[in-house]
Amino acid sequence: MKQKEEIVKIINNFLVEEFEIEENKLKPDALLQNDLGLESLDFVDIAVIVEKEFGLKFKGEEMTNVKTLDDLCNYIYNYLKQQ
Amino acid sequence: MNRVVITGIGIYSTIGKNIAEVKDSLYNGKSGIVLDAERKKFGYQSGLTGKIERPQLKGVLERRSRISMPEHAEYAYMSTVEALKAANMSQEYLDNNIVGIIFGNDSSTPPVIEAVDIIREKKNTFSVGSASVFKSMNSSVTMNLSVVFKLKGINFTLSGACASGSHSIGMGYFLIKHGYQDCIICGGSQEINLFCVGSFDALGAFSNRESEPQKASRPFDKNRDGLVPSGGAATVILESYESAVKRGAPILAEVAGYGFSSDGKHLSVPDIDGPVRAINMSVKEAGINPNQIDYINAHATSTPLGDANEAQALDSVFGAYKPLVSSTKSMTGHEMWMAGASEIVYSVIMMQNSFVAQNINFEEPDEVTSKLNIANKRIDKEINMFLSNSFGFGGTNSSLIIKKFK
Numbered sequence: 001m002k003q004k005e006e007i008v009k010i011i012n013n014f015l016v017e018e019f020e021i022e023e024n025k026l027k028p029d030a031l032l033q034n035d036l037g038l039e040s041l042d043f044v045d046i047a048v049i050v051e052k053e054f055g056l057k058f059k060g061e062e063m064t065n066v067k068t069l070d071d072l073c074n075y076i077y078n079y080l081k082q083q
Numbered sequence: 084m085n086r087v088v089i090t091g092i093g094i095y096s097t098i099g100k101n102i103a104e105v106k107d108s109l110y111n112g113k114s115g116i117v118l119d120a121e122r123k124k125f126g127y128q129s130g131l132t133g134k135i136e137r138p139q140l141k142g143v144l145e146r147r148s149r150i151s152m153p154e155h156a157e158y159a160y161m162s163t164v165e166a167l168k169a170a171n172m173s174q175e176y177l178d179n180n181i182v183g184i185i186f187g188n189d190s191s192t193p194p195v196i197e198a199v200d201i202i203r204e205k206k207n208t209f210s211v212g213s214a215s216v217f218k219s220m221n222s223s224v225t226m227n228l229s230v231v232f233k234l235k236g237i238n239f240t241l242s243g244a245c246a247s248g249s250h251s252i253g254m255g256y257f258l259i260k261h262g263y264q265d266c267i268i269c270g271g272s273q274e275i276n277l278f279c280v281g282s283f284d285a286l287g288a289f290s291n292r293e294s295e296p297q298k299a300s301r302p303f304d305k306n307r308d309g310l311v312p313s314g315g316a317a318t319v320i321l322e323s324y325e326s327a328v329k330r331g332a333p334i335l336a337e338v339a340g341y342g343f344s345s346d347g348k349h350l351s352v353p354d355i356d357g358p359v360r361a362i363n364m365s366v367k368e369a370g371i372n373p374n375q376i377d378y379i380n381a382h383a384t385s386t387p388l389g390d391a392n393e394a395q396a397l398d399s400v401f402g403a404y405k406p407l408v409s410s411t412k413s414m415t416g417h418e419m420w421m422a423g424a425s426e427i428v429y430s431v432i433m434m435q436n437s438f439v440a441q442n443i444n445f446e447e448p449d450e451v452t453s454k455l456n457i458a459n460k461r462i463d464k465e466i467n468m469f470l471s472n473s474f475g476f477g478g479t480n481s482s483l484i485i486k487k488f489k
Contacts, residue, residue: 020146041147044213051210 002054004077011073014049028070036069046072054080087259088488090266090332091170091320092428093162096421097133097275097313098414101165106432109440110461114297114414116311125277129289131299133313133416135275144231151217152227153191155272155421158316159224160231163268166318167232171332172266174232183236183264185255186224187247187271189420192279194218224272224316236264242420244475245382247271248317249423253341253481255321265326271424273314280312286351288386300417301444302383302410303390303452310384313416317425336431339468339484340369346478353389354478358382358396361480365470366400369484374404375468376484378439380430382472383410384417391451393472398454405456407464409442423473423481434466434487 002010015021021036032038038046047058056079066072092102097115099105108115115133122130138161140149152160167173172182198215202208217226222240229238237258243250248271255267283289290309292299300311327334342364346357366373379397383390390410397408411429412418418425433440439462448457468486 039147041213044209048210048212 002080004073007073007076010053011069011076018045018049026069028068030069031067032069032072050076056080085260085262086324087256087321087338088324088327088334089319089336089338089431089485090322090327090334091166091168091172091318092335092431093165093169093318094315094425094428095135095138095158095161096315096317096415096418096425097135100161102169102432105429106436108414109411109429109432110436110438112414112441112443112461114300114443115313116296116300116416118293118296121277127281127284128287129284129291129309130293131290131296131311133275133311133315133418135315148227148231150214153194153218153223153274154276155188155191155274155314155316156224156227158314159186159228159270159272159318162270162316162318163228163232166268166320169333170320171330172320176330177232177234181236181265182234183258183267184225184229184234184238185241185251185267185269187241187243187249187251187420187424188221188224189242189244189247190274190279191219191221191223192274193276196278228268234268237267243479243481244477245417245419246423246473246475246479246481247420248425249471249473249481249483250343250479252319252321252338252424252427252483253343256338256341259321259323266320266322268318269321269424270316270318271421272316273419273421275312275314283312290385298444300385300413302381302385302413302442303394303448303455303457304445305447305449307385307387307390310386310412311416313418315418315421315425317421317428319424319427334488336434336485337488339371339486340365340367342366342368342482344480346480348478351476353392353474355392355395355399357478357480358393358472358474359399361482362396362400362470362472365482365484371468371484373401376406376470377464377466378430378433378469379406379408380426380469380471381408381410382474384412389474391449393474394452394455407439407458407462408455409440409458411440413443413445414440423471426471426473427483427485430469430471431485434469434485437465438463439466
């Protein structure tokens with residue numbers, strides 16, 4: 001099973017590579033929308049990458065609590081832990 | 084009624100990536116045609132095509148814009164940036180005024196194929212991601228560019244087969260003439276990729292002169308054997324005379340008339356009567372006599388019947404007065420959805436620089452094309468007024484008359 005650090009690394013990597021977000025903005029408490037500038041269309045692409053990397057399909061109703069970068073990593077970590 | 088003027092032109096084509104390069108190619112009769120081995124391997128009957136490099140837009144456009152643009156929208160972005168600059172039209176102006184956009188376009192092939200391939204493989208749609216729908220729609224160019232340039236006026240794509248680009252300028256002209264808009268970014272775009280003209284190639288309409296790619300597109304020549312598909316994008320900024328003067332914009336030319344018609348006959352067989360009606364309508368709309376036209380940029384694509392029928396149509400309208408005729412498709416190949424707009428750009432370049440580009444590869448006329456005065460070499464000559472024809476599948480015809488601004 002992937003450790004939290006590994007998940008953070010993968011997520012940060014695709015935010016830099018795919019979404020061209022500056023690395024110094026990728027702090028755990030960074031708000032996905034307000035701080036990282038992600039918008040509704042970007043979440044569609046994030047869902048595709050997360051499914052590809054972790055085999056996890058987002059459930060819309062659970063995503064309402066995912067506000068920060070750390071929330072996103074925790075969401076994936078907890079999902080993988082339950083598998 | 085407003086006078087409608089052209090205040091900016093831009094081009095990204097197989098014979099040059101900007102106005103200066105294209106002017107040089109037109110002046111020197113340079114061809115943009117190659118033989119693409121990949122097309123032959125894929126199963127095309129003809130591997131002949133125009134060749135173009137995709138612009139590098141990383142660092143120029145933000146990610147969302149880039150990933151949502153198909154190839155031909157990138158070309159259209161390039162030609163539009165050039166045209167806006169020529170028109171002295173800043174982003175600040177676009178932010179604070181009502182400027183519209185109408186582009187001719189009639190396909191966006193790879194994004195459709197790629198999305199369906201993903202859905203078939205994954206058995207779900209969400210894996211397609213967010214950008215595919217914006218790339219795959221026919222209105223992709225106007226959809227994307229209206230957001231990139233934050234346009235607030237009319238915003239749609241016009242699909243009229245190989246007359247799309249010409250009709251887009253005609254529609255823009257009417258909207259400004261009748262006072263609905265002050266300024267519209269018009270143009271045409273055409274994809275060039277492995278998939279986009281496979282079904283067109285199926286008709287056997289492309290030239291098979293693969294041993295001499297740059298001699299394959301030979302409109303009006305006796306030994307023509309079919310068209311060569313090509314592409315890119317062209318932008319023509321139309322503006323009311325009043326708006327252009329108010330802005331202190333350069334006025335490059337004036338749109339004098341637009342004529343249109345439908346053959347009402349056949350999907351693919353070109354007609355004579357339909358084009359004649361479109362040309363006559365443009366002449367009437369311009370309020371001129373045909374003998375005021377100095378140059379005709381013909382639709383002629385290098386197909387045996389299409390060129391012959393256009394020659395008949397021109398002969399029937401112009402008779403003994405034989406204005407100079409050339410088809411720039413001899414150099415560019417057939418730029419299809421883009422052609423009607425690019426050929427206005429090419430002809431305005433000729434008008435500005437007082438020459439008629441050579442109809443390259445025109446070596447010998449046939450019985451019908453001998454009725455025309457075809458420029459078999461570059462001719463240095465003042466052009467005060469020109470006619471540009473565009474015809475398309477389904478028998479859609481568009482004729483535009485452009486004159487020097489006086």
